[in-house]
Amino acid sequence: MSVLIKGGRIITAADDYVGDIFIEGETVSLIGRSLDVRAEKVIDASGRYVIPGCIDPHTHMEMPFGGTVSCDDFTSGTISAAFGGTTTIVDFCLQQAGQTLPEALETWHEKIERAKPVIDVGFHLAVTDLQEKGTLEDLAKAPEEGVTSYKLFMAYKGAIMVDDETLFKVMQVASETGALVMVHAEHGDSIDVLVKQALAEGKTEPKWHAATRPPITEGEATNRAVQLAHLAGAPLYVVHVSCKEAIDPIARAREADWRAWGETCTQYLFIDESYLDRPGFEGAKYVYTPPPRPKENQEHLWHALSTGVLSVISTDHCPFRFDGQKTLGKDDFSKIPNGGPGVEDRLMMIHNFGVREGRISLNRMVELLSTAPARFFGLYPRKGTIAVGSDADLVVFDPNRKKTISAETHHSNIDYNLYEGTEVTGVPETVLLRGQVLVENGELVAIPGAGRFVRRARFGEE
Amino acid sequence: MSVLIKGGRIITAADDYVGDIFIEGETVSLIGRSLDVRAEKVIDASGRYVIPGCIDPHTHMEMPFGGTVSCDDFTSGTISAAFGGTTTIVDFCLQQAGQTLPEALETWHEKIERAKPVIDVGFHLAVTDLQEKGTLEDLAKAPEEGVTSYKLFMAYKGAIMVDDETLFKVMQVASETGALVMVHAEHGDSIDVLVKQALAEGKTEPKWHAATRPPITEGEATNRAVQLAHLAGAPLYVVHVSCKEAIDPIARAREADWRAWGETCTQYLFIDESYLDRPGFEGAKYVYTPPPRPKENQEHLWHALSTGVLSVISTDHCPFRFDGQKTLGKDDFSKIPNGGPGVEDRLMMIHNFGVREGRISLNRMVELLSTAPARFFGLYPRKGTIAVGSDADLVVFDPNRKKTISAETHHSNIDYNLYEGTEVTGVPETVLLRGQVLVENGELVAIPGAGRFVRRARFGEE
Amino acid sequence: MSVLIKGGRIITAADDYVGDIFIEGETVSLIGRSLDVRAEKVIDASGRYVIPGCIDPHTHMEMPFGGTVSCDDFTSGTISAAFGGTTTIVDFCLQQAGQTLPEALETWHEKIERAKPVIDVGFHLAVTDLQEKGTLEDLAKAPEEGVTSYKLFMAYKGAIMVDDETLFKVMQVASETGALVMVHAEHGDSIDVLVKQALAEGKTEPKWHAATRPPITEGEATNRAVQLAHLAGAPLYVVHVSCKEAIDPIARAREADWRAWGETCTQYLFIDESYLDRPGFEGAKYVYTPPPRPKENQEHLWHALSTGVLSVISTDHCPFRFDGQKTLGKDDFSKIPNGGPGVEDRLMMIHNFGVREGRISLNRMVELLSTAPARFFGLYPRKGTIAVGSDADLVVFDPNRKKTISAETHHSNIDYNLYEGTEVTGVPETVLLRGQVLVENGELVAIPGAGRFVRRARFGEE
Amino acid sequence: MSVLIKGGRIITAADDYVGDIFIEGETVSLIGRSLDVRAEKVIDASGRYVIPGCIDPHTHMEMPFGGTVSCDDFTSGTISAAFGGTTTIVDFCLQQAGQTLPEALETWHEKIERAKPVIDVGFHLAVTDLQEKGTLEDLAKAPEEGVTSYKLFMAYKGAIMVDDETLFKVMQVASETGALVMVHAEHGDSIDVLVKQALAEGKTEPKWHAATRPPITEGEATNRAVQLAHLAGAPLYVVHVSCKEAIDPIARAREADWRAWGETCTQYLFIDESYLDRPGFEGAKYVYTPPPRPKENQEHLWHALSTGVLSVISTDHCPFRFDGQKTLGKDDFSKIPNGGPGVEDRLMMIHNFGVREGRISLNRMVELLSTAPARFFGLYPRKGTIAVGSDADLVVFDPNRKKTISAETHHSNIDYNLYEGTEVTGVPETVLLRGQVLVENGELVAIPGAGRFVRRARFGEE
Ligand SMILES: [Zn+2]
Ligand SMILES: [Zn+2]
Ligand SMILES: [Zn+2]
Ligand SMILES: [Zn+2]
Ligand SMILES: [Zn+2]
Ligand SMILES: [Zn+2]
Ligand SMILES: [Zn+2]
Ligand SMILES: [Zn+2]
Structure with missing residues (x-):
């Protein structure tokens, strides 16, 4: 299969x-001012960005x-991602009570066998027990399986x-195996003390989720x-940085040139703690961790994103339906499943409010959403850029088309959207994964299984 | 009893x-340019400092x-202190395994009953267990006993x-009871991991004490x-700050005007990590915690002392004899009792190397060794200054007399001195506690029991 | 003459x-818990502070x-100061066009001969010309005259x-003569460019005074x-620090332990830039330099005052009457004489809003208003503290008496007060200079000439 | 003319x-994994970097x-540059006494007419007089001439x-015209005072050049x-940052996200102040400004280069021959012409000591030496990257070839080299400017006039 994307504004x-x-097979084979090649499919990208x-x-x-399970499986979740211009995710394989680490990985491989993804998928290994079932030896072997x-x-x-x-x-172990540590x-x-004290005092509403996890607890741990x-001696990547208290130690690490970096997530740029106070039980929609912070x-x-203190924007997509899942915590905020959706909205939100409103450049947007994650997680230069030889994972993005973000139109299984009603200008139009068109004209054209598990290189390797 | 100290250079x-x-009874009753009073005892302080x-x-x-016990009891230890110009100590009452907090305090009161002190003594309460025997209720009561x-x-x-x-x-609890938290x-x-790994690799010499407790471990915990x-919401006092890594978070707290402060100890200003490498088992003398650091x-x-980032110099006097105590760790550095002497040397060392060498002023020396500890630990204005109404705890200090510091002449039970052979100029000559002369002409003239337990006020109170 | 001040709460x-x-002659001769002395005058200070x-x-x-002259001479200005609890000022002797430095000093000595002060007065030497009349040699001689x-x-x-x-x-020169440099x-x-541009654009109202001297210009120069x-190699003292931009370089100097310090003035703690916008020409009252800043x-x-970054609070008292003086700039803000009053209000304002509102302690207030200026300007320990042998410059301060600050009751010649209508609790009651009562029961009891020129020691000397 | 560069490791x-x-005419027209095109010239880049x-x-x-003139004209200087892998310089057009700004630009255009360059050349406009001949109006017009x-x-x-x-x-003016200000x-x-004082004291040797321009003078001005x-409101670019004192204010600007950046030059990374002390008059070779600094x-x-505080490495190539030029200051360091060579050595030195020794990545090297200067100076994306449509300014670099840097083999007119005798691994092999081969097999194959004046876009524009 060959594809020619013509006349786009190519942004790395x-x-x-x-x-x-020009794409032949799964990778980009040719980039030219005006290519005179014959392709099975031609996409006109004039007036569009190609990222x-x-x-x-x-x-x-x-x-x-x-006691519940996030409501997207790898099929629905990756379809949602694809519509948002995301062609690879790295998901957290969680060692569960009683599991060895290989068993945990096995479980996650089964998930993508059962509910096949439409985009590429890698795994992080989330270690929860090294006393009973987890061993340092098993941990050291994970990178050999592409879990780095x-x-x-x-x-x-x-x-x-x-x-x-x-x-x-x-x-x-990571300092020896070349894996990246994420926390x-x-x-x-x-937090455990504060939560118990709050509940003992009858403080049960969603807002107590934030009050019992104040920013200083995140700053300290960071x-x-x-x-x-x-x-x-291990490289470190701090996930979902949400507040100044956590930015500061990362800024000190950057300034000292230590091997420690951080990401934030879309929602921390837009949702503040006041959302938790919304009437009814509405606040539960914003119960994720770290919680929404003071504005x-x-x-x-x-x-921090513009000065290089933070390196990546991710989504922490962990969707729980309002009805039936979030409501588990109706009488006790600590029982609300922690997590929110967002895998589909990231690019549109960051383009609109980051690039269009002048906070970051287009190049920086690509770096934050694609190139930097590729580099941190051993996917570069296969992914994360547009260069000959790289995977033809491409988004044709219309910077002028308008859209209203809504749960009614998004593709995740979840029944609400964090940014409900937000109008943005700029939407992904056509999305390709390794040369396959996934999304075109607002329609999914790929089938589950288009995506596959990606083995990732060790930190700093290619 | 009345005492007149004449013509000294009075430094607060x-x-x-x-x-x-002029001292009447236990306190200063009069200060004047040239007092025309009749006193039972007259001390000529001309050419001397009175601090x-x-x-x-x-x-x-x-x-x-x-498995062993530090080698000074409250009698020998406070005699040593008195010779060094120290008239009050605050010692750590340690809750031992199986003890309730009141029992721990009881144990410490018994110690000063048995081995009576010659100077005043207060207690901090060191909490080691809140699961089995210690309770938050007992903890809350300690300040009522003057243990704040x-x-x-x-x-x-x-x-x-x-x-x-x-x-x-x-x-x-401290934020409610007004106690000061010390860590x-x-x-x-x-550190536990590193120590075990070192021992497993056959690294048993004293120098591994420092190598397994690197500065970053102190910085993190600070x-x-x-x-x-x-x-x-509690005030905090970090003991024995030894390195830049630990200074930095305290400096940030000072700059933010948080209620957190730190002390260093004499030894960290003079002994560096190379001492641990001294031939034979000599290095064991310098096995205290935190360990000696890079120079x-x-x-x-x-x-940090001169810019106000650190607030106090203490000694962490915790003496173990080289023969028979330090030697317990001859084949395993982790078995060397952690601690060193110094209660007698602080004033002479800081005066000589701090004041005489131009690093701090005389006023700042008094602040670091007397006024600031008095304020932090609820002894001010009873102690820590020279003012009418304050306890007549006074040191007549000869700034010109020379002395060679040595275990042969010090008054602690310990068989070595950290500063052995150091020549200093400036020595305490006469030392008074609440109007009683303790030391005069290099002789102890007080008897055990001259000192007593001091109840201390809560933090920030008088 | 002897004075006994009984039962006050003595604060240094x-x-x-x-x-x-107990005061004999000009100095304090005795401090005691309860003095049994015979004095010519006895002041009951019970319930009062003595500072x-x-x-x-x-x-x-x-x-x-x-083209005009500030409206207080040394008599009216020092009477105003005395009522406010100030017993020493150091005034700026300004070298005027065509004057040598000795001539400038001569001019200032004549001023205090003509309009004799009621409090002690020292001079700084403000150098404006070293090309024509001023010489480095003359400059080097000033400290010998007590102008340091x-x-x-x-x-x-x-x-x-x-x-x-x-x-x-x-x-x-200062690094050689031991003088302190003030800027x-x-x-x-x-600023000159901005002022001319503003006027060229017809911007003539008082608020343009602030707009043409933005904080960054102060930060840069600092x-x-x-x-x-x-x-x-000279010690430096930055006057009238008004904003974060100027605090920052001083904070860096403090942290580096360089010999550079700064003062702020009362008005910068209370008056913000919005005052310049007051209707009519009212804003002109707040035209001083640096201008009032964003709140x-x-x-x-x-x-900065509480963390030790700034060291002194002064007043920059430079009064120009609203009628006839400030109005010179009715049509051109650059013609408004720059300066405001305040020598009388400092202690009351700082006590009320600093101490009573919990921003600084009583001790720190005394340090900022008395001890620190005494140390910086070669007056310590003669002045700046309460100790035997020191000048009996004392303020008996009633911490509970209330007062409304107003131009109607202040003692300066100026026709307005920056803090008009402000209610404070705590006022100076009795004020002594070298043992002479200046103010008592709200009445001036001293006559001009009570104060005299003070020769000051070089920086760091006594 | 068409050129095909085959199989290189392409680094941006x-x-x-x-x-x-594949290059057609002056620009890159095609990039592919393996191009099947017919080219007039084929360069085998296998095993090479193409940057x-x-x-x-x-x-x-x-x-x-x-009183003298730097010893490279635009022909010899740009030939030297080309051999070093540099295909564009931006030279400082200096307004000389008595010249208007247009006359200054005219003079510089005449220089490149007379001594035609082999690489592209842009001009900065160095303003030295706005009182007599220079006008703000003329200044505002320069950007229209491509001098931005x-x-x-x-x-x-x-x-x-x-x-x-x-x-x-x-x-x-710059804030209105969109020009970048360089200082x-x-x-x-x-410095002027210190130089005069040094000379008055008979201090005439080269080392006094550094002693009279201490780092703090650079820090202050920065x-x-x-x-x-x-x-x-103007963007700022600080040239030749040489020391921590100047890095610090730029770091503060970067952290605050102000529009201020800095470059350093090759020599500050390798030559320290001790070179000025070399025997004989040898030190004069290192008399450039800012001077070599403490190591x-x-x-x-x-x-600062690796953390993004500094953005560019330039050379400040300003060559004066040792014989006859530097020797003008034999008896007076202030008469030594200030400047040193280096336009040819930058890439080799930074590759060897920066990349090979692990201080920066290859990508960062390209950014520092090409992409960032292109962006700052309005040349991007025409220059500074390898992308279709960009100028075919390319360096085929052999990362394994060894070379000894020496005045005997360099191509500048100067008679010494700052890095004489330094052995490096990695040399530019083939150099192209807009598709023309300039250097090949160690030989110059282009003729003067291959390069031309480049009009540059305004800051931030393309
Ligand atoms: Zn998480
Ligand atoms: Zn997560
Ligand atoms: Zn300890
Ligand atoms: Zn201890
Ligand atoms: Zn001023
Ligand atoms: Zn002034
Ligand atoms: Zn220069
Ligand atoms: Zn230059």
């Missing part, structure tokens, strides 16, 4: 020029949490939280992870 | 003038550690280390304590 | 105790500016501004002075 | 892949200074230094320029 992390792209397919390194498809990042939770005490001994030992950084012990990783943090996050 | 944290001091008695807020007399500071160990895993839940809960800040979990205390930290500490 | 920069003070007389190191009495600080203006181009060559050469820090060149003084700077200034 | 600021590049031609935004060809950057000297008092009024007014940042006034540019600054500069 560094470049911005008009040209034609590398976006990569979302932080999703939770079919993820068990608090370890995730640890510093919160959710009594559930998936690890203690600092486990955290540090995993970092030591959910919150100070689990104090600094702790940065310090321990540096001690262990001034949004400017701190944009600033 | 703020003032510096020549005058006479408030020094306060050492960090000592461990008769302290159990690793809680100490927690963030290291010594498997022994006296507390987890972050206990740390945070104690901070919450030994090291990241116990990673920041954690600062953040958690701020979250809990450049000494300038960072002096700088 | 470090101490706080109750006692009696050292305040020192205002920044006043402009009878100061020529823009040099002032330079980095703004007021075309009038008293010096260029950087002069600034640097004066700093070099009015604003970037004169850009940094420049700090750097040049460090290069020259958020007030919190930055309080923070 | 963001990408790194293997492919073929965009380097851009040197800081050269001084045929530049008058202190203004340079100002804050040092060289009495010669080309401008005062702050001129500096600020030029910045105001040589040193505090000219204090901060001043940053502040004034921000006030004026620790080299690590600060590498750190």
Whole structure:
């Protein structure tokens, strides 16, 4: 199969020029000002941007949490992603109670066998137990399977939280295997105390979710992870940075040129803590962790993205339906499943409010959504850029088309959208994965199984 | 009893003038340019400094550690202190395994009953267990007994280390009772891993004590304590800050005007990590915690003292004899009792190398050794200054007399001195506690029992 | 003459105790818990604070500016000061066009001969010309006359501004003579451009005074002075710091332990730029330099005062009457004489809003208003504290008496008050200078000439 | 003419892949994995890097200074550049005494007419006089001529230094015309005083060049320029940053996201102040401005390059022959012409010591030497990258070939080399400008006139 994309404005992390792209098989084979080639399919991209397919390194498809399971499987979740211009996700494979690490990976491979993805999928390995079933030896073997990042939770005490001994030992393993360590950084012990105290005082509404996880708990844990990783000699990636308190230790690490970096997620740039206070039980829609923060943090996050303190924007897509799932916590905020949707909205939101409103350049947008995640997670240069030889993961993006974001039109199984009613200008029009057209004219044209598991290189390798 | 100190250069944290001091009973009753009073005892202080008695807020007399007990009891230890110009210590009452908090305090009161002190003595309460025997209720009552500071160990895993839940809960109690929280800040979990790994690799010499507790472990824990205390609303005092990594989070707290402060100890200003490498088993003398650090930290500490980032110099006097005690760790550095002497040397060392060498002023010396500890620990204005109505705890200090510091002449029971052979100019000549002469002409003239337990006010109160 | 002040709460920069003070002649001779002495005058200070007389190191009495002269001479100005609890001022002796430096000093000595002060008066030497009449030799001699600080203006181009060559050469002289360099820090060149551009555009109202001297011009000049003084080896004191932009370089200097410090003035803590916009020509009352700033700077200034980044609060008292003086600039803001009153209000304002509202402690207030200025300007320990042998410059302060600040009751010649109508609790009741009662029961009881010229020691000397 | 470059490892600021590049006329028309095209010339690049031609935004060809003229004209200087892999320079057109700005530009155009370049050449306009001949109107017109950057000297008092009024007014013009302001940042006034004082004391050797221009003078001026540019609203580019003191204010600007950036030059990464002390008059070879600095600054500069605080590496190529030119200052360091060579050595030095020694990545090298200068100076995307439609300015670089840098083999007219004897691995092999081969097999194959004047876009435009 061959595809010719004609006359688009090709934008990478560094470049911005008009040209034609010729795809043979799965990869880009030719880039020219005006290509005189014969292609089985020709896409007219004039007046459009052509950008590398976006990569979302932080999703939770079919993820068990608090007695329920996130409501997108790898089929529905990746269809939603594809519509949003995302052609690769890296999902968190979670070691569950009683599982060895290979068993955990096995479980996740089964998920994508059962509910086949339409985009490419990689796995991080989230370690929750090294005492009973998990072993350092098994951990060390994961990179050989193309799973080159370890995730640890510093919160959710009594559930998936690890203690600092486990955290540090995993970092030591990572420093030897070349894996990247990822942390959910919150100070689990104090949060656990605060949550119990709040409930004991009858504070049960969604807003107490934020009040019992104040920004300082995220700042503390972020600094702790940065310090321990540096001690262990491991590279570190802090997920879902939400506030100035957590930006600061990462900024210090960047300035010291330590190997520690951070991502934020779309929602932290737009949703603030006041959303949790919405009438009825509406606030539960915004119960994810870290929680929405005081509004001034949004400017701190944009600033950190533009000055290079933060390196990636992901989604932490972890959807729970309002009806039947979020409502589990109707009488107790601590029982609301933590997580929100967003895998489909990222590119449109960041383009509209980041690029169009002058906060970041187009090149920087591509870097944050595609090139940087590709580099951090061992997918570059196969993915994350537009260059000859790279996978033809491409998004033809119409910068002028308008759209209203809504749960009525999105493709996830979830019954609400964090950005409901937001009007944006600029939408993904045609999306290709390794040369296959996934989405065209607003229609899904690929079938489940178009995507496959991607083995990822070790940190810093290609 | 009345005493007249004539013609001294009176130095407080703020003032510096020549005058006479008249003491009636236990307190200063009169200060004048030239007092025309009749006194039972007259001390000629011309050519001398008269400074408030020094306060050492960090000592461990008769302290159990690793199967042995520190070699000074409250009699020998306070005699040593008195010779060094220190008239009050605040010692750490340690809750031992199986003890309730009141029992721990009881044990410490018995110690000073049995081995009566010659100077005044207060207690901090070191909490090691809140699961079995310790209760938050008992903790809350300690301030009513004049014990207004809680100490927690963030290291010594498997022994006296507390987890972050206990740390945070104690901070919450402190925020309500008005107590000051003190922390030994090291990241116990990673140190425990590193120590075991070192021993497993046959690394048993004293120098591995430092290598397995690198500065970053102190920096991490210091920041954690600062953040958690701020979250809990408790004032925090970080003991024995030894390195830049730990100075930095305190500097950030000072700049933000948070209620967090730190002390360093004499030894960190003079002893560096190379001492641990001394031939034979000599290095064991310098096995205390935090360990001696790379030499450049000494300038960072002096700088922090002079710019107000650090607030106090204490001694962490915790003496173990070389013969028979330190030698317990001959084949395993982790078995060397952690601690060193110094209660007698602080004033002479700081005067000589701090004031005489131009690093700090005389006023700042008095502030660091007397006024600031008095303020932090609820002893001010009773102690820590020279003012009418204050306790007549006074040191007549000869700034010109020379002395060679040595274990042969010091008054502690310990058989070595950290500063052996150091020549200093400036020595305490006459030392008074509440109007009683303790030391005069190099002789002890007080008897055990001259000192007594001091009830201390809550933090920020008088 | 002897005076006994009985039972006051004596507060210095470090101490706080109750006692009696006995004054013989000009100095304090005795401090005691309860003095049994016979005095010619006894003042009952029970329930009162007794603090050292305040020192205002920044006043402009009878100061020529823009064709007019500030409206207080040394008699009216010092009477106003005395009522406010200030017992010493250091005024700026300004070298005027065509004058040598000795002639400038001569002129200022004549002023205090003609209009004798009721409080003590020292001079800074403000150098405006080193090309024509001023010489480095004359400059070097000033400290021998007790004038131990040099002032330079980095703004007021075309009038008293010096260029950087002069600034640097004066700093070099200071590094040799032991004088302290003081700067009015604003970037004169850009301000001159902005003022001319504003006037050319018909912008003539008072608010343009602030708009043409934005905070960044103060920040730039402050940094420049700090750097040049460090290069020259001279100690530096930046006057009237008004904004975060100027605080920052001083904070960096403090952190680096460079010999550079800064003061702010009362008005910057209370008056913000919106005052300039008051209807009619009312805004002209607030035309002083630096101008009132955006309100958020007030919190930055309080923070800098409480963390030690700023060291002194002065008044920059430079009064021009609204009628007839300020009105000179009715049609052109650049013709409004720059300056405002305040020598009488400082202590009351800082006590009420600083101490009573919890921003600083009583000790810190005494340090900022008395002890620190005494130390910086070579008056300590003669002044700036309460100690035997020190000048009996004392304020008996009633912390509970209420007062409404107003031009109707103040004692300066000026016809308005910056804090008109402000209600404060806490007023100076009795004020003594070297043992003489100046103010008592709201009445002036001293006569002009009670005060005299004070020779000051070199920086860091006594 | 058409050229095919086959099988090279193509490296841009963001990408790194293997492919073929096809050039038709002056630009790249096709990039493919394996191109099946017919070309007039085929270059085998297998085993080689292909990078965009380097851009040197800081050269001084045929530049008058202190009575002499730099020894490379635009022919010899650009031949030297071409051999070093540089295909575009932006040279400083200097307004000389008595010249209007258009006359200055005219003079520079004549230089490249007379001594035609082999690479492309742009001009910055260095303004030295706005009082007599220079006008703001003429300044505003320069961008229309493709001269879109203004340079100002804050040092060289009495010669080309401008005062702050001129500096600020030029910045105001730049904020309106869209030009970029460039500054040589040193505090000219204090340097002038120090130089005169040194000479008066008989200090005449080359080392006094550094001693009279200490780092703090560069730091001060850098901060001043940053502040004034921000006030004026103009973008700022600080040339030849040499030390931590100047890095710091740029780091603060980057963190605040102000429009201020800085470059360093090759020599500051390798030559330290000790070179000035070399025996004989050898030190004169290293007399350029800012002078070589204490060695620790080299690590600060590498750190700033790797963390993004500094944005470009240029050469400040300003060659004066040792014999006959440098020797003018044999008896007076202030008469040594300021400047050194280096236009030919930059890429080899940075590749060897930056990339090979692990300080920066290959991508970052390309960004620092080509992409970033192209963006800052209005040449991007025409130059500074490898993309279809861009100028075919390309360097085929052999990363494994070894070479010893030496004046014997370099192509500048100068008789010494700053890096004499340095062995590097990695040399430019073939160099193309707009599709023309300039250098091949170590031979110049282009003739003068191959290069031409480039009109540059305004800052931020394309
Ligand atoms: Zn998470
Ligand atoms: Zn997540
Ligand atoms: Zn300890
Ligand atoms: Zn201890
Ligand atoms: Zn001023
Ligand atoms: Zn003034
Ligand atoms: Zn230059
Ligand atoms: Zn130059």
